[in-house]
Amino acid sequence: MSKILEAPLSLKADVWTHFGFKAKEGNQGIDKTNAICKHCQASIRYTGNTTNLRSHLQRHHADKLASPQPKKTRDPTQTTLDNTASKLPSNSVRAQKITESVVHYICKGLCPYSVVENTGFRFMINTLDPRYVIPTRSYMTDKAVPRIYDKVKDDVKSALSSAPQVALTCDGWTSRATEAFVTITCHYVDEEWELMSHVLQTRAMHETHTGSNIAELLKAALEEWDLVSKDPAIVTDNAANMSVAAELAGMLHFRCFAHTLNLASQRALKLPAVARLLGRVRQISTFFKRSITASHVLRQKQKLLELPEHELITDVVTRWNSAHDMLERFLEQQPAVSASLLSNELRKTEKEVCTLCESDITSAEEIVDAMKPMKIATLVMSKESSPTLSVVAPLHAQLIQDFQESRADSEIVKEIKAAICQDLSKRYMDQQKETMYVCSALNPRFKALPFLPDDEREEIYLRITAEARRIQELFQEEAKVIPGEEDNHVEDKDDIPASPPPKKKKDLCCLADLLGSTYSAGPAVRHRTTQAQAEEEMSSSPVLAERDAKEWLGFYNELNITVDANINKSESELKKCYECKVVYGTTVSFAADWLRQRFLRQDIRSKREFQCVIVDEVDSLMLDKGLEVVYLSTEIPLMECLNGILAEIWLIINQLKRLETGEILGPVQLFSELLSEIITENKKIDQDSIVQMAVEAGIMPTKYLKQTQENMTNALKQLDNASVVQIVAFLTIFAKKIT
Template sequence: MAEAEGDDHDRRVIKNAPKAWKADIWAHFGFYEVNGKLDKSYAVCKICHTKIKHVGNTTNFTNHVDRWHPELASTTTTQKVDTSQPRIDESLVSTLPHNSERAKRITRSVACFIAKDLRPYSVVENAGFRHMLKTIKPRYKLPTRATFTDSALPALYKETKAKVMESMCKARRVAITSDTWTSVATDSYVTITAHYISEDWKIVSHVLQTRAVYESHTGAHMARLLLDVVEEWELTDKSVVLVTDNAANMISAAEIGKFPHVKCFAHTLNLAAQRALKLPAVSRLLGRVRRISAYFHRSTKAKHLFEENQRVVLKLTSPLKLITDVATRWNSAHDMMERFLQLQAAVHATLLSPALNVDESEIVTLSRADLANVEEVVKTLKPVKDATVFMSEESSPTVSLIAPVYAQLLQSMSDTIGDQPLIRDVKNAIKTDLLKRYNSEAEKKILHTSSALDPRFKGLPFLTEEERLDVSTEVTSEAASLEEVIHFYL
């Protein structure tokens, strides 16, 4: 709206705007009186007496102040949009009631996410997580961390525990496995897992609990813990069999708790292989290979040159990395030596390259005799590695595998004509350690009976004729007793 210039001769009194008009701009504008009433068709500037047509809003008056009286603009507060207020589309979206079925399902799914993916409770306070949920379901209001800690997760645990117990109660026998471990924060825990065959003949496994252990890990304490688990999960009538590692305290716990006990075969293999790796001659070879591997991991220059030599010397399109072993996994030492042999030509070419200065290339290399020994050690450990991989790749490894694989390993570790002294020592170390395991009559009975019931090994070719006959008699007798029980109940 165009402004009307003030009349120099018109000096009538400018009356204030009605009090109901709250805009700050009315501090600088008013109206003339005509016949005793305010003439609201034009507003009058109190500074320069300019008349501006009033059309129902204050835009023209604000523009006038900004243009002709800028010194007043800073003191004039114009009506602005409050950014803290929700937009119209947002204000129209109502929040889901926290007790509605939809909100409960979403809350439960978040609790499942925390439990299954082992996320901390604090994840519900993370900005990214909250933004994701807001995008997926704008109407859903994410509960606080305390809600998940105090109610959502405990309710989910209670519900899941009831389902697990209902499923296990239908099983006739249950095996439990126990493993103690230490967290990064050096806190000690024990995890108990249950295994059984379902009604549709499928192997089912459940992690029953992971519990902090503050007491000393004595056999008595571990036995009490295991017995508490059996009682809590109502397994007292399930003929529970215990599977643990070869630790003395766990063997003692099985005896105190009167559990039929089977030692973990993977742990048995690890102990036997570790004994061989600790032989002075083998340990020296490992140390040299490990030092070379570590060198190529820490030197950027050597690593780049090593990759180039793999392409040139070995014709590899995708360069490989040397492997460094982990103390707690014996097979990583085998993999380290095997990879070193695979790439040793490129390793040799890199270490002798003029591109590396003398200081960088000062590293222990392996002689031809050392390389031959590494190759022989890898070959000797191959059956143990194959057994480890075989057990690991089984989706549901059963105790029936132990006896035949164990017998095969003992045969593989027998001395053969032409074995070097180092290889004889390696075989001897592994065989000696294996012979200390599974030598009680109770363990043998469990292993041999299980293998006899497995169609793959029912002929028991790894036993003598006399042993096969004894096992067959035992299995037949037990089957007959079970048949009598069935007829009694029928």
């Protein structure tokens, strides 16, 4: 047998370990026309490929044929000679932007730092840009993420510094790894009237959660974020340690109303009858969640009964509304659940799970209906789209009223209402309630405060009036021009459109249904005829301001005084309006113009301030708590004095109890006659003559004489600059208007 020669090294296929070639005759080279099998000496024709050879091995020597070795694949991120020269430098703009994007992905997705070591993540980045070198995990931990944190922190601190006021929320929580943390969030309204929220910090709390320890954490946060000077209020849950912490930190504290609702609801759910029913429903829901067969049968029954293919819900201990959702979903799927439990597939294997009887179903329906107001209130108070403190007081009062027992209630509903009402009644009984009442009064929907007694309502109105007066005086002091700074006024920005607060979306229909008549901007419990309602509409402040500016135009023209009203005007029209010497308006319109000037940098008012009160004869100044007062802005000393006198006169009239009985025409007509005497006799008008005639006529009680004289002294002194003709003309028009 001739010798089989090894295949040349140029033939690298794995089959050549099993084949060779014969030498040509005379040993003059290798005969490559046929390959010789080393195992059976068979001659296989070779034409340049190994297909025939491999087929021979598979048919005759399968045991000799080893499994083919897989080709080695290189790491897609491994550096090669082809792309080494084109790698992005780490300090290049492109590389830095990609690194920032990776950091943003880690932070926003709450991903671990190890994500940069993940093979799939590295493959994705390499596919997007093969030139980019992913930083190491330690680089992300020590440099990249801290750098982004510092940048975001500076941006947040800058935004907080421009906010006039801020509020904080603080919450303690425990992770799944039983580690305790405290999270502090800051809330404020920006220049675009949007409610903004920033999570300032989440700190580990390894020490005990005492009030003093939490207070130290709060103080440190205020110092770190430069919020000490803003004197923020804080909202926490009802835990005693949080109340102590807020007190020790010197912060105005409010208890979370959503947490209050949760506590009251949990108290109702722990009633024996309710807890027993919840336990049965929970057992059924858990059974269908854990059993594959039961879930399959339930879906079949849902299709057969044409019910929504919803899964059953199991409640969570810390969220009471999950129990409400569990009952609601069970009632929705009750026909399918009952049919499933009675099916042969489940009756054979699960005999311990029983269906609910008719009385249980009835009780479940009653519980769902009874607890519905609490769920609506919880959902409304859990939103972050708008501030909710003004809603707390009316909603709290309405819920207490709604959960009063009625004769038609079943025993289980009576127990639920009693438990909730008892728990809610003991909440917000401290100094918090006054601040909440003020917030509600400042909300147009609840300003009538119908849930308060008359004396408390009056006290809140007086408190708001006093605070408004204090703020007005403060603004007037700030508006005084400092010598050398006369030219430091705001640039003219007529090209910038006015940006009033955006209208709220109409997503609070459920709140309106829950509060009923309380959810209204109207006065408290006042029944009016159609005529009276029409008169009130016609005598509202904006209407009066525009009307008076027109009707008194003749008088002002006689004195060469320009006049206008700042009602329903664009920015350019407002700027022209404030060029007049007298500007009529309302507290709302003047306040809105001040906000545009102050925050939106619209130079519409220049240096104009609030000055005097123009009294309209329908509303009689303070008769309706000052809500329909018409204001004017003017720098004319004469107008300031005359309107000061008129305001004082109306204040005197309002002090009389006769106004409360509706006998308004008596004093007004009487004073009109006095004015007619002054005009006819052309007497000199001074402090003594006006006040003394008011006393003699019985319009003003004597006890107010001294106080009124002191208040009017400065204003009346300036009347010396006015001629008698001017004063008489002014009072003549006034006399005609009030008669």
